[in-house]
Amino acid sequence: MDKPILKVEGIHAFIGKHHILQGVSFEVKEGQITVLLGRNGAGKTTSLRTIMGLVPISQGSIQFKDQSIERLRPFEIARRGIGFVPEDRGLFNLLTVEENFRVAMLEENENTKKRLEMIFEIFPDLRRFWKSKAGILSGGQKQMLAIARPLINPNELLLIDEPSKGLAPIVVDHLIEAFHRLKEHTVIILVEQNFYMASQIGTHFYLFDDGRTVHHGRMVELIQNEEMKNKYLGISTIPSRGIQD
């Protein structure tokens, strides 16, 4: 239970000539929702993409369930049990909700059906729009679909990039509820700019600054640390719902 399911150690990564990650290290354990926080351009999204094999690392290691995955291709990493929800959601808008799930489904058996029922309990709108094209869903529904899709497989780790982006506060509240239920089923790493959401669902945090991880700890500690929030997140007062300072 105490052993990390994912361990990222000293990773460096370039995008073109830009040295985006300059020594990122973090680990996540079962039962946790870990939030990666930091200003824009700090390297949070790139960290998720390196875990997924979409950005190669030039240095460092990434271990998932004690196995190195840094040299694997994205589809091989996905098959190891890691789901990914990118910042732009990555939906197939011309396909129906059902077809989006069909693409995501790596195998079809009784357990898949049970997982689908679980998904419908958490996100009931998806059952209602099952035969509709993903492109006609509202922003909130699209985000639900994007998050629900990888859950159709028994993924042990879910990487989610800015799930609350562009969503109304009421939808963010629904999403927070959904995450509280999801953490019973999978370990989650979240990149989130909305500190209210991050503080409501995160159990642990890592602070990013200029491509490095600079602080980490339990979320309750960060909530109380005004100096750290101000320095690394630009949050100067008591956090308000949905407001980014």
Add this chain to the structure above:
Amino acid sequence: MGGIFLIPLLLISPKTYCTLTISGLAMGMLLFLVASGFSLIFGFLSVLNLAHGALFTWGAYISFTSFSLMNRWTGWGGSESFLSNMVIFLLSLLLAGLFVGLLGMMTERLVIRPVYGSHLFQIFITVGAMIFLEELIRVLWGPDDEVMPVPISFIGSLDFFDIVVAKYPLVAIGVGIILYLSIYLILKKTKIGTIVRAGVENPEMVQVMGHNIYRYFTGVFAIGSALAAIGGGMWATFVKSINPAMGGEVIVFALIVAIIGGLGSITGSVIGALMVGLSYNYVAYLVPKAALGITMLLLVVILLFRPTGLFPEGT
């Protein structure tokens, strides 16, 4: 928009119009076969395959050779039996599709894969592949035109209430419809087809969902090449000849059809192909010199109103 194709009725007799329409639909179906492969390859792989015309030519030559050999052994091509004619014709197309499909797989692995993501290098390398494949035809079959054998029962015409309809175009339309429906059903109803449609929209996301996108790239390239080859075999039977440069003449039409229809869309390819086939035939009858021009005009008009073509990617 379909009504515009009734305008020629103001200028030509209904019987001639029907004859030209059948011919136009047949030409459209043949163009669909070549264009759909090109469209699928560009839509899914984002690859500009300028060697597609050469694969079309290879299809014509394989079809020619296999038909000639099988006819020598069985005599089915010269038989009066429509069934025998159909079997030998379809077998020659199947062999062309299989052979060129394999050729397409090799082309994708050796030539295209190193240049994914760079359209400029794709143009260079596929033009090189096109030249190589065309020259190889000249080496193997010679540089001269050959007469394409046509099954006996495909020659001639039928008379429906004084409307003269050539026989082969009806066969071409039938084969084209069957192939379109097969591809459509595979894309819509099977998991592989769903993944291909998803890949047309977002190939990175398909990878991240656990699918080896490169295997699908190879498969789609093979199928696209096979479609071009079948189109080549059928086109050769339509024009009753083959030559090493025939692909270059048809690829321009195929490109126009793929763009009009919407890159990555099979339905778009068939609609675009029928529009091009029909308009070409009507104008070629009325003003022969303007036949190619009407195709270009169609392209310009469609793109003015629908810059991404008639159907968006993936539909």
